[in-house]
Amino acid sequence: MSRPTRTPLSDSLKQLVGRPATAIDTPALVVDLDAMQRNLSRMAEFCRKHAIRWRPHAKMHKSAAIARLQVQAGAVGVCVQKTAEAEAMADGGVMDVYISNEVVAPQKLARVAHLAHRLASEGGQLAIAVDSRVGIERLAQAMNDARRAGREGAAPAVIDVFVEIDVGQGRCGVPPGRAAVDLVHEIRKHPALRFAGLQAYHGKAQHIRSAVERRETIARAAQDAALTCRQIEAEGIPVGLITGAGTGSLVAEAASGVYGELQAGSFLFMDADYAQNERDPAQPQFEHALFVKTQVMSSGAEHAVCDAGHKSHAIDSGLPKVHAFDGPHELDYANGGDEHGILRPAAPGVKVPEIGRVLWLIPGHCDPTVNLHDHMVGVKGGLLEGRVDRIIRVDARGALT
């Protein structure tokens, strides 16, 4: 259905700004803004060095304020997966948005077309991915309907369309080669659509632990993309851009000579899953910047229980890790259900933590964890001694359609 209405920040939240991080009640999603800024600078520098565009995926942070920071740092715009996410970004002043996913429902395509015209009229632009003839025809129909419904004399907007090829993810996209060429011809039949290039994202490669295997996997994906590109250009049609990549594999796409744009998003917050990848020596060193602040609410002889369960953090990519700061890893986190986490000593001699003890969890997966929260608390000066600098609204939280 429609996207969620933006809720005003409560007074108690506004009053938190300027107070010590110790005043943040639990559970809460907290961003270490200093670590986030360092990750942002490292990524911007990496892309400058490799002379490659970057269009970070906003499905990770779901925040227009953070998207604007990324654009200020050099990003060309953002990717999103859903129409409602695109609307939330545009509402928040992000003018260059790419829906790197298929949209086929006429109800949603009407919103896509409306947003394309709106952004074009404001000097921005909207792009989208396709992988089917019916998707292309419905998109063109929606763009034409939106133009007719628009103001007299308004310039007819054109939407950039990327053909998605499946380079190993096994999800959306047509096979590399002929099937993609055929869709390019379909796109070019419609004046309201502009063929912009290829979407070639390999999601599974992101989580291959071996750096060498990740590089080899992306090398094969790049070959598939390059082959498809040559076949399209052999028919006299220029391929403007090949876009893809994620935080796990971005060094491989950047070095491929095939990809012209990186979509990596998670680097900004870094989750426990990505931290388990063997780091490619060429990859910037990204730090954990997203944490769930929690505290012990029950303590027994052999375990304690904290107030953060999987209603506070997503567990699709594994359970959160208890952040150890500079000391040794002391506590293991086990799933205690929606509302509870079970904490056990991770080493001999470590005591079960007492009631009230504050802990910081590193979520297993950023994107769906952020989606569980209405806002993130931005802290500067460190999680322990720092202060609340700002409240970051999760504008696209629950943006499902």
Added chain:
Amino acid sequence: MSRPTRTPLSDSLKQLVGRPATAIDTPALVVDLDAMQRNLSRMAEFCRKHAIRWRPHAKMHKSAAIARLQVQAGAVGVCVQKTAEAEAMADGGVMDVYISNEVVAPQKLARVAHLAHRLASEGGQLAIAVDSRVGIERLAQAMNDARRAGREGAAPAVIDVFVEIDVGQGRCGVPPGRAAVDLVHEIRKHPALRFAGLQAYHGKAQHIRSAVERRETIARAAQDAALTCRQIEAEGIPVGLITGAGTGSLVAEAASGVYGELQAGSFLFMDADYAQNERDPAQPQFEHALFVKTQVMSSGAEHAVCDAGHKSHAIDSGLPKVHAFDGPHELDYANGGDEHGILRPAAPGVKVPEIGRVLWLIPGHCDPTVNLHDHMVGVKGGLLEGRVDRIIRVDARGALT
């Protein structure tokens, strides 16, 4: 932090009421109101037959409107796990609320005490569980602070306090026996606290597949609760109530002669995980009433992709099942990430579904699935031919603190 602000329903949502279920865009959380009503009636009848109180857990549906329906059907009130959930229920007109969980943070206990005084002044009541001396002392302190802050001459409110014992869940609660008796004495030192009984919920038992093993497990839990009860009463202290049970085990608690109140919540919607339990012959036949409506957005030679991933449904208790209605099970659902589901034929001869094909998923776990949505679409007359009867707000969505 503070609980989420209630968001107004958007116009497009309001306009959906009265329209055919086919008009619901995807992905969307949909309640089959006819099936829900049958589940509600069966549970009410079961509790009348066994002369046992029921206080369904509102952490399942998170909706004050549904909680009021349950009270109208005979429930004494609701359970919740979080202070913010209790506030959301009270704001929605639910006057008898039990926080069946420990709250130890002074910030939250101040809210608990404020709510206890507020509900008492409106003829309602608040109860809470404890499992520690420090929790009891902090609760009493908060109740006294709230009384002093209250209006001159206002009657001092008393909060019902249940001692949680661990009857096998291995999470919160003190061991059965002496430790519980000691906490009862602690509670009785504080005039603002009234010892109300024992919280004896066995969460793990809910998901034991064998009906016989579930009964045996609950029989042991009931023995632990009864033993603790006798030890408390041996010191001249009456135990008002022993409360617990879930949808998986409720027939065992109802037959135990020990439990006086059932907390089962999931029976109302029934998820794919509970459907895998061997049904106890004495248990009412509950139907699936909660579905994620989704549609195919990409279709290839061997699989299709739908627009509902784990941002639309929780996967902590397993992946959703594709609802088969009256026909055979045709499609298997595999995880495609936050935004996608992978669909494959479940039997020879079944075709890969085409783009636009609508499917209905039965979530693996109701509670965290509901938490992913701002609202549920209530349908009457069946999912296929029915009409949208109402939009049900998820009042306690994201109520973390």
